[in-house]
Amino acid sequence: MLLRNAWYIGAWADELGDKPLARRICGDPVVLFRDGSGKAAALADRCCHRAAPLHLGSIVEAGIQCGYHGLVFNAAGRCVTIPGQKLIPRDAQVRSYQTIEKDQLVWLWMGDTALADSAKIVDFPYHNDPARWPNKHAVYPIKGNYMLMVDNLMDLTHLGYLHARTVGGNPGAHVEADMKTVRTATGLKFTRWMRNSLPPPSYVKAAGFQGRVDRCQEFEFVAPNTILQWTGATDAGTATENPQRDFRFQFRLFHGLTPETETSCFYFWSAANGYRQNDPEVTEQLYREIAPTFLEDKEMVEAQQKRLDEFGDQGLVDIASDANRMHMRRIIERLIAAEQSAMAAE
Secondary structure (H helix, E strand, O other), X not given: OOOOOXXXXXXXXXXXXXXXXXXXXXXXXXXXXXXXXXXXXEEEOOOOOOOOOHHHOEEEOOEEEXXXXXXXEOOOOEEEEEOOEOOOOOOOEOOEEOEEEEOOEEEEEOOOHHHOOHHHOOOOHHHHOOOOOOEEEEEEEEOOOHHHHHHHHHOHHHHHHHOHHHHHOXXXXXXXXEEEEEEEOOEEEEEEEEEEEOOOHHHHHHHOOOOOEEEEEEEEEEOOOEEEEEEXXXXXXXXXXXXHHHOOEEEEEEEEEEEEEOOEEEEEEEEEEOOOOOOHHHHHHHHHHHHHHHHHHHHHHXXXXXXXXXXXXXXXXXXXXXXXXXXXXXHHHHHHHHHHHHHHHO
């Protein structure tokens, strides 16, 4: 089951252009667009006249126009124009989703609108600071449950194996990393140190390391769908207690997972460059180095989903590195259980 009383990313802000954008979120067909004032909006992707998908229509000043018979719907989902007809039926409307544009992302509330609280949307101001954190982003459709990607991103013991050619480095360094985990009200945070380790190939290309490095990674999972990451490295033996301030090589990654269905999702991610910010090519290089890593994750998660579809999770075992995964899963299970209980009580 999917949690509906939550904010999910519908699109990157720059995906909303001169044509409607179709997405399926939590099983719902949704169309996203900007109205005449430039405000982002999201409606059910189904005209109330003859069920034509609205994304096959066009954007007009008043909102979105159905491509079948020309009905126009505003950002609230209300029909405001019917060609050849002055009287508009009161029930001529489609569902609208509460929409918030923040930090270059368009967020949608998929559940009970009375429970929507925009203050609960994750902050990531680095998207708005191109001078200090020049960044580039993408979205990948993934044929796998969104929590499989959360599992993947929050368990870094796989890096040395799956990503050996890119950001991985030595597998043993990841498995034996010095790790501190703190559970939070909305998820968990962890910090990993890999001191005196060999730099992965991508770090050497980006920062020109000549020898061993001290690596640090800081991750935070914010339920149900967001992971915030800071990663850095410095020459071995030069690390301080404040790596985010002092490391000469560092970057930030944003990870947002939006369930499309129970077995597919959209992966919104960005890479923000925190070194040599005045050189645009550096940001491009960072993106080019990281993008193949996430495509490797995509391939593995999609392969996992196929096996889960075939066999289920019967017979699977947990190992020590699954502790964070199990905690995150329990958080989501509690949120879904609370939502279902509240619905049953209505």
